[in-house]
Amino acid sequence: MTGAIPALSFRRRSLLAALCLGAASALISAPALARGPDGIADVAEKVIDAVVNISTTQTVEAKGGSEGHRVIPQLPPGSPFEEFFDDFFKNRRGGKDGGLQPHKTNSLGSGFIVDPAGIVVTNNHVIADSDEINVILNDGIKVKAEIVGVDKKTDLAVLKFKPPHPLTAVKFGDSDKLRLGEWVVAIGNPFSLGGTVTAGIVSARNRDINNGPYDSYIQTDAAINRGNSGGPLFNLDGEVVGVNTLIISPSGGSIGIGFAVPSKTVAGVVDQLRQFGELRRGWLGVRIQQVTDEIADSLNIKPARGALVAGVEDKGPAKPAGIEPGDVIIAFDGKDIKEPKDLSRIVADTAVGKTVNVMIIRKGKQETKKVTLGRLDDSDKATPVSVKTKPDSDDKPVTQKALGLDLAALSKDLRTRYKIKDSVKGVIITDVDADSDAAEKRLSAGDVIVEVAQEAVSSASDIRKRIDQLKKDGKKAVLLMVSNGTGELRFVALSLK
Known part of the structure; x- marks a missing residue:
């Protein structure tokens, strides 16, 4: 038979088994270790009753027309099959005209009991948009459950149900x-x-x-x-x-x-x-970005680490504490910050209203600021996007070139062309060399350079002077603070080579 594994005689199977066992014994003194530790069975027996199945039901709106991939046959009046097809499509599809009716779908996930009172933890995506949720215990008993709360950002949900009998619960480890x-x-x-x-x-x-x-x-x-x-x-x-x-x-x-x-x-x-019934996360009120090797070199930070503050919320906790754009946060509440996500997680896990020490590096020197955390607004809000338009006039501003950028003073005309707010100060970029490092770092016409190497600039000549000085000092890169039209800041490091 093609593809089938031929059967071995009992004698040959026994001999093969003996040879395999002998070889295994020769190769490893404790073959059981290849299967894992013996304690797995003890763990499974201890906790299995605390693990539950989560059964959900959801009503789904069916699609009509050709999308349903069902075509109602057109039969002549009086056909012996007319009554049969009418009954079939009326019962299955909602009517003689073939209109599709909403239908229920079922799915199964998993969860576990953390409190004998009937508290279950599962994933949010397991129960999201469900019309009905049931917990199925290890002994097969099915119990209706309700949602205590969900957190979409960590994809976790807590359910509760009325215990039909004493339950086994498990504890969290570290x-x-x-x-x-x-x-x-x-x-x-x-x-x-x-x-x-x-x-x-x-x-x-x-x-x-x-x-x-x-x-x-x-x-x-x-x-x-x-x-x-x-x-x-x-x-x-x-x-x-x-x-x-x-x-x-x-x-x-x-x-x-x-x-x-x-x-x-x-x-x-x-x-x-x-x-x-909800998450109350800590809020620092800063926008942060990665400290790249180039940025670290520009700020004299070795090795590259921390979270670079690109912006500070006017009404956030960081502003009254004295944290400013350009600061690099390297520790928060006694915990080291290696990268921006570390800061996001630690701040979110810190209690609202707690006063903490925040260690920063500012212009090469370490400082410590005290911040009282606020509460993060977890609502999903659309971020406004600044619209950059091409010049609507043939009048070209006076520009100077530096680092592959065409730079000009921020005139009233340029503010109007690029929709730059009056509160934004600096030197505007009117063009970017496509082959430059600036283009690779996604600088574009309409961006405004606010600072060069942590010093404010107001003209293209200011920028050229700062660049020339940095080159004399042997610097390999220059750090720019750049604003969009609405005043949102970010940092960009450009090569001076």
Whole structure:
């Protein structure tokens, strides 16, 4: 038979098994280690009853017309099949005219009990837009649940239900103590099979996959598939160290790259959702950007680290504390800031109203500022985009060239052409050399240079003087503070070569 594996005789199978066992014994003294530690079975037995399936129902509006991919046959009046097709399409599709009716869809995810009173943690995307949510316990009992609160930014949700009997709950462990290579156990509902246990190791920590503003995932090779979302990731002490949330897979199945929200994040979110029904995140009131090697060199920061303050909210907590654009935040509340996302996560996790020390570098010197945090407005608001228009006049302003830029004084005419607010001060860019470093850094006509090397400029000659001085000082790059038409700032480092 083509493609079939031929069967071996009992004698040959026995001999082959003996040879394999002998070879394995010779190669490794403890073959059980290849299967993982013996404690996995103890963990699974201890926590399995705390892991639940999440069943959701959602009403979906059906699409009509050709999009439905159903065509109603046109039958002559009096045809013996006319009554049959009328009944079929009326019952299945909502009427004789073939109009499509809304229908219900079901899906299954995973979750886990954190309080015997009936509190369950899962992913927000598991229950989003659902009309009905049910929790299915490990013994098969199905109970209706309701939402306590959700947090879209971390993709977490808390549910509650009335316990039909005493429940098993699990506790959170410390995800910060996880080590690379440490064994972890995932339990969930892959492909709607019901409670399933898989094991693997911690492949990476603090993984940022650009999925959200507070990415800091645990990466694991424990098999995680569709339906595992919202399920727990356990350490070998039976503590929850993460919530399985994402996988990377071209096929939809596990290829050994799964991600879990760390328990340190989950525990804080769950506490706030249970207490307030919403998240109350700390707010510093700054816009930040990456400190690149070029920017670090311009600011005399070695090694490159921290979060560069590109803008300060007028009504934010940072402004009265004395934090300014151009400052580099290197520590917040005693925690080192290596990159901007570190600051975003730490500020968000800090209690609203708490006064903290913020360490900055300003013009090469370290300073400490005290800031009392406000509360972040988590509502999704559209960010206004400044519109840059081409000159509507043939009158060309007097310009000077520097760093591949055509620079001009900010006249009333140029403010009107490029929609520059009166509050924006500096030197306007009227053209950019397509082959320059400035073009690569996305500078464009209508941008306004406010500062050069942390000194304010008001004319093109000011900029040229600063550049000439930096070259004499042996600098390799120059740091520009650039504003758009609405006054939003950012920093750009350009090569002086």
